Amino acid sequence: MHDLHEKGGRLRLRRQINMKKIINDPSCVVSEMLEGIAAVNPEVVYHPGFEVISRRRKSDKVGLVSGGGSGHEPSFAGYVGPGMLDAAVSGNVFASPSPERIVTAIKESDCGKGVLLLLMNYSGDVMNFEMARDIAECDGISVEIAVVKDDVSTEDDDYSAGRRGIAGTVLVHKVVGAKAEQGADLAAVAETARKAIANVRTMGMAMSSCILPAVGTPGFFLGENEIEIGMGIHGEPGIKRTEVMPARELAHTLLEKIFADRDYDGQEVAVMVNGLGATPLMELYILAREVNARLLEKDIRVHRYFVGEYMTSLEMSGASVSLMALDDELKALIDAPCDTMALKVGRSCL
Amino acid sequence: MHDLHEKGGRLRLRRQINMKKIINDPSCVVSEMLEGIAAVNPEVVYHPGFEVISRRRKSDKVGLVSGGGSGHEPSFAGYVGPGMLDAAVSGNVFASPSPERIVTAIKESDCGKGVLLLLMNYSGDVMNFEMARDIAECDGISVEIAVVKDDVSTEDDDYSAGRRGIAGTVLVHKVVGAKAEQGADLAAVAETARKAIANVRTMGMAMSSCILPAVGTPGFFLGENEIEIGMGIHGEPGIKRTEVMPARELAHTLLEKIFADRDYDGQEVAVMVNGLGATPLMELYILAREVNARLLEKDIRVHRYFVGEYMTSLEMSGASVSLMALDDELKALIDAPCDTMALKVGRSCL
Numbered sequence: 001m002h003d004l005h006e007k008g009g010r011l012r013l014r015r016q017i018n019m020k021k022i023i024n025d026p027s028c029v030v031s032e033m034l035e036g037i038a039a040v041n042p043e044v045v046y047h048p049g050f051e052v053i054s055r056r057r058k059s060d061k062v063g064l065v066s067g068g069g070s071g072h073e074p075s076f077a078g079y080v081g082p083g084m085l086d087a088a089v090s091g092n093v094f095a096s097p098s099p100e101r102i103v104t105a106i107k108e109s110d111c112g113k114g115v116l117l118l119l120m121n122y123s124g125d126v127m128n129f130e131m132a133r134d135i136a137e138c139d140g141i142s143v144e145i146a147v148v149k150d151d152v153s154t155e156d157d158d159y160s161a162g163r164r165g166i167a168g169t170v171l172v173h174k175v176v177g178a179k180a181e182q183g184a185d186l187a188a189v190a191e192t193a194r195k196a197i198a199n200v201r202t203m204g205m206a207m208s209s210c211i212l213p214a215v216g217t218p219g220f221f222l223g224e225n226e227i228e229i230g231m232g233i234h235g236e237p238g239i240k241r242t243e244v245m246p247a248r249e250l251a252h253t254l255l256e257k258i259f260a261d262r263d264y265d266g267q268e269v270a271v272m273v274n275g276l277g278a279t280p281l282m283e284l285y286i287l288a289r290e291v292n293a294r295l296l297e298k299d300i301r302v303h304r305y306f307v308g309e310y311m312t313s314l315e316m317s318g319a320s321v322s323l324m325a326l327d328d329e330l331k332a333l334i335d336a337p338c339d340t341m342a343l344k345v346g347r348s349c350l
Numbered sequence: 351m352h353d354l355h356e357k358g359g360r361l362r363l364r365r366q367i368n369m370k371k372i373i374n375d376p377s378c379v380v381s382e383m384l385e386g387i388a389a390v391n392p393e394v395v396y397h398p399g400f401e402v403i404s405r406r407r408k409s410d411k412v413g414l415v416s417g418g419g420s421g422h423e424p425s426f427a428g429y430v431g432p433g434m435l436d437a438a439v440s441g442n443v444f445a446s447p448s449p450e451r452i453v454t455a456i457k458e459s460d461c462g463k464g465v466l467l468l469l470m471n472y473s474g475d476v477m478n479f480e481m482a483r484d485i486a487e488c489d490g491i492s493v494e495i496a497v498v499k500d501d502v503s504t505e506d507d508d509y510s511a512g513r514r515g516i517a518g519t520v521l522v523h524k525v526v527g528a529k530a531e532q533g534a535d536l537a538a539v540a541e542t543a544r545k546a547i548a549n550v551r552t553m554g555m556a557m558s559s560c561i562l563p564a565v566g567t568p569g570f571f572l573g574e575n576e577i578e579i580g581m582g583i584h585g586e587p588g589i590k591r592t593e594v595m596p597a598r599e600l601a602h603t604l605l606e607k608i609f610a611d612r613d614y615d616g617q618e619v620a621v622m623v624n625g626l627g628a629t630p631l632m633e634l635y636i637l638a639r640e641v642n643a644r645l646l647e648k649d650i651r652v653h654r655y656f657v658g659e660y661m662t663s664l665e666m667s668g669a670s671v672s673l674m675a676l677d678d679e680l681k682a683l684i685d686a687p688c689d690t691m692a693l694k695v696g697r698s699c700l
Contacts, residue, residue: 020557020577022633022669024596024640032597033632036639040623040655073631083698207370210630227370246374247382273390278628280560280664281423282383283372289386290374305390309659314630315667319372337698348433348687348696 019216026213030070030090037077041341044080050104051097053077054087062180062189063087063109066118066173067102068125069094071210072233074342075170075311083338083345084177086115093212093314094234096124102132106141114142114186116193118176120165121149142186146193148172150202150322152261153230153238166233167274167311168200168322171334174343175324178336196330201262203254204320205238206231206276210313229253233276233313247283251290254321259298264323268301270334272322277312279319284308291321304334310342369566376563380420380440387427391691394430400454401447403427404437412530412539413437413459416468416523417452418475419444421560422583424692425520425661433688433695434527436465443562443664444584446474452482456491464492464536466543468526470515471499492536496543498522500552500672502611503580503588516583517624517661518552518672521684524693525674528686546680551612553604554670555588556581556626560663579603583626583663597633601640604671609648614673618651620684622672627662629669634658641671654684660692 023029030051037053038046044053051070059082066076067089076088086109091097106115117133119125126147133143149160150168157164172193179192207227209218219235222228227245230238245253258264273288275281288307295302303326311320326334337346373379380401387403388396394403401420409432416426417439426438436459441447456465467483469475476497483493499510500518507514522543529542557577559568569585572578577595580588595603608614623638625631638657645652653676661670676684687696 020575020594020667022597022600022629022637024598024636029632029636032639033635036635036637036642036657039642040635040638040657071630071632073635078631225370244370247372248374250372277630278665278667279372280421280627280662281428281659282379282421282664285383285386285390285423286374286379287372287386288390289382292386292389307386307390309631312630314632315628317370317628317665339698344694344698346698348689348694349699 019211021213023213029213030092033070034077034090047104047108050101051090052087052101052105052108053080054105054108055080058111060111061183062113062186063106063111063115064118064177064180065089065105065109065115067097067105068120068122069096071314072311074309078342079170079173079340081338081340083181083336084173084340084343093214096122096128099128099131099135102129103135106132106136106143110141114144116176116186116189117143117145118173118193119145119147120169121147121160121162122164123160144186144190146190146197148197150200151232152201152203152257157236159232159234159236164232164236166202166204167272167320168202168324170310171200171270171272171322171324172196174338175330175333177338178333181336192329192333196324199325199330200322201258202320202322203257204231204318205229205250205254206316206318208278208317209235210277210316231318233311247286248290251287251294251321255291255294258323264298264300264325266299267325268303268331270304270306270324270326271302272306272310274311274320274322275309276316276318277309278315278317281308284319287319303331369561371563373563379563380442383420384427384440397454397458400451401440402437402451402455402458403430404455404458405430408461410461411533412463412536413461413465414468414527414530415439415455415459415465417447417455418470418472419446421664422661424659428692429520429523429690431688431690433531433686434523434690434693443564446472446478449478449481449485452479453485456482456486456493460491464494466526466536466539467493467495468523468543469495469497470519471497471510471512472514473510494536494540496540496547498547500550501582502551502553502607507586509582509584509586514582514586516552516554517622517670518550518674520660521550521620521622521672521674522546524688525680525683527688528683531686542679542683546674549680550672550674551608552670552672553607554581554668555579555600555604556666556668558628558667559585560627560666581668583661597636598640601637601644601671605641605644608671608673614648614650614675616649617675618653618681620654620656620674620676621652622656622660624661624670624672625659626666626668627659628665628667631658634669637669653681
């Protein structure tokens with residue numbers, strides 16, 4: 001790649017990097033990012049070519065694999081570690097990983113007790129993860145699949161049959177990772193995954209597009225004073241475009257759409273207020289304040305908040321709100337320790 | 351404030367919020383953000399009017415207070431908790447907190463063993479923190495001050511006499527917080543602070559401006575293919591404007607400026623790769639990869655990496671790299687557990 005720069009590739013490079021990204025070559029962003037993750041986190045191993053990040057220290061339990069397109073960092077490689085994932089597999093930016101890559105992640109995660117694949121509901125991902133399951137099963141590994149469909153903004157679209165999976169997926173990773181860590185068998189881990197998926201809903205909004213490194217221009221445009229309610233994390237269409245609104249109104253708009261789909265009144269929940277990449281933390285905390293006020297009004301008790309960037313869309317500006325209803329089992333699992341680069345729960349000790 | 355919207359303030363609100371921020375009223379962003387932080391983090395308490403966030407559970411040790419202008423989230427309220435700060439005090443966006451506010455933070459943090467004020471070198475902050483120290487000392491509280499000046503990009507400018515303090519400050523918070531947690535007395539805590547400050551250097555770059563909520567327009571403009579090396583976290587001038595460059599060249603540019611100021615060859619260091627707010631994590635990991643490669647070449651051993659958004663400038667796009675040389679004491683302190691909203695170190699347990 002360095003050769004490319006020197007052998008007359010300079011012009012091409014210039015054109016590509018004037019999108020103002022901290023990258024070398026747009027065609028190498030995924031591998032270089034994963035090399036970076038492995039360089040800074042000694043607890044994980046990078047498998048070049050397969051674009052898999054796995055735990056360095058394996059433990060004797062059901063394996064948990066997630067993945068999908070890149071560009072959603074810290075999802076998913078940032079969640080590899082005790083209490084969450086055993087391996088994360090990456091496709092190119094916003095593109096599904098191949099079955100071959102997924103099989104590598106499965107094999108890295110299997111200790112003989114089987115592997116659960118936790119993925120988001122996009123047609124390409126579902127197809128490739130199912131093919132990988134079939135291949136791994138031929139090799140004698142038990143594999144279950146659980147598909148997260150938390151986005152209440154739409155039903156079918158061009159990208160998924162049924163609802164899309166978005167940030168609520170990270171809450172599912174958290175509880176399912178804890179269940180596997182406790183030594184539950186594959187059937188029990190898969191059952192917890194299905195319960196968590198049934199309990200989680202997310203609604204998002206975007207204020208600006210993002211720029212795919214290999215493309216170099218924004219995927220869509222929003223007007224100077226325009227936002228899109230319900231936009232997907234790859235820029236899929238949402239429900240409506242509207243004017244910028246105060247944080248209070250925005251919180252109500254997102255939550256009402258969730259409440260229209262599932263009743264959370266009087267229940268106990270985990271809440272995620274997620275930034276899409278370019279939204280300042282200041283704004284996420286202000287949004288969290290408004291979400292909290294609205295949940296109080298509805299007598300919805302928040303057991304734990306997660307506020308930050310958990311599932312992003314490169315430098316897209318915007319946010320999402322996720323609710324997961326918690327029964328006693330899920331409450332214990334959401335509180336169980338986890339120790340990953342991007343999410344740590346539990347008191348810190350050495 | 352809601353009244354304001356209804357009583358004909360609508361037009362004003364519209365004009366203000368078409369900068370696409372998730373806020374209610376630009377004049378309330380700091381208090382609403384801090385309310386949000388206290389709402390989602392049960393371990394801290396918000397002191398309205400004083401814009402102070404302090405620990406809910408106090409411990410019998412030297413108090414540690416930091417603060418400064420808002421807009422640098424998670425700095426500093428995100429670092430209040432065991433192993434780091436006892437209280438953080440906020441001014442308005444990019445504006446120093448008043449002495450009165452700082453005194454409140456000092457009183458919330460003092461358990462009779464005195465308080466260390468850890469601040470960044472901006473003239474307004476230095477003046478106000480020194481005034482607060484004098485007031486608190488009149489009330490019988492022992493107060494020491496340590497000022498971080500890690501930015502190697504400039505010497506004096508309009509904002510500070512001597513070098514500015516930027517992201518390396520968070521590494522200082524980490525080690526000094528651990529020292530205080532171990533029960534060291536005020537003199538020893540201050541001595542560790544001065545050693546940490548002497549050992550830390552930071553160099554940053556910006557790719558775009560940020561928008562102050564009360565202003566509504568960008569503070570400066572960079573060309574479509576232009577970045578500024580050495581820009582400060584409030585948009586203060588840097589060393590030079592240049593074309594976008596590959597991540598590898600950028601890492602070298604930032605590190606060479608640091609190495610020209612302090613020799614780290616053959617030493618052991620903590621490294622922070624910090625995003626300024628709108629830079630995707632993908633790019634921070636790619637930058638970390640290049641930093642890591644360059645440090646290997648120089649035989650600089652990295653004891654621990656911190657990669658993420660630690661000190662931001664609202665939605666500014668850009669990054670900084672910090673190095674802190676570690677002796678045995680600082681190495682133990684950087685590894686000591688800490689448990690704050692924005693930084694957790696140590697294995698998670700319950």
